Amino acid sequence: MEKTLKKQGKEIAGVIMEPIELGHGILPKEGYMKAVRELTEKYNVLLIFDEVKTLFRVGLSGAQGYLKVTPDLFVCSKAMGGGLPISAYGGKKEVVELISQGKVPAMGTYNANPLSLAGAMANIEVLEKDGGKAYEHMYRIGEKLMKGIGKIFEELNVKAIVKGLPCQFVTCFTEMSADEINNYRDWSKAAGSAPEKGEKFRIELLQRGVFCSYPDWHLSTVHSDSDVEKTLKAVEDSLQM
Ligand SMILES: Cc1ncc(COP(=O)(O)O)c(C=O)c1O
Incomplete structure (x- = not known):
């Protein structure tokens, strides 16, 4: 540049x-x-x-x-x-x-669409409340989910990575390590190696009631500890299919 x-x-x-x-x-x-x-x-x-x-x-x-x-x-x-x-x-x-x-x-x-603006204002009010407690909660839940999925990959000896921020992260079946993926080209190499595994994982999760837009996991401020537990169970079961 x-x-x-x-x-x-x-x-x-x-x-x-x-x-x-x-x-x-x-x-x-x-x-x-x-x-x-x-x-x-x-x-x-x-x-x-x-x-x-x-x-x-x-x-x-x-x-x-x-x-x-x-x-x-x-x-x-x-x-x-x-x-x-x-x-x-x-x-x-x-x-x-x-x-x-x-x-x-x-x-x-x-x-300046009034409906969209009213929705955005209401949303931002919730997000700003109590000094941003909603974010604190979402990051805590997201981190728990990231760590939990990483631990399951390790325990089941699945070659895959968990990478990103707790508010939105990715999982990817690859031989590469998370540290080796630093730009779009690295990502394409990693994601291109086993796309069918990712699709199978996504469908297995869906059948267990968990919607993940593989490779992305989007957190919401309303996700709870019990959602994490349910998701981790679904991840574990899906990987053993
Ligand atoms: C980072 C980023 N920029 C731009 C866009 C494009 O937005 P739109 O679909 O409204 O054109 C997207 C859509 O996915 C996006 O993720």
């Missing part, structure tokens, strides 16, 4: 990236995103975060809060609506002002 920005920085309007690739359990290496922020500032290129998955799932301040890196612009969606369809953008005043001043158009049929 440094080489490209040095050579072509003046022709590049922005760098857009998913700061945490939740769908593959991939977090940036220590210091990577801070270096991207410094480089984009140095070459006067906008840093844009795709927080469609991460904002309100990772936490109230999304991946940018988690990584402590502020982009110039970001887009969010999914978990924001608590089930209702919504997307939003945000960013630094000098950037978003271009839209409010009408210099950059941002039109859409469902802009």
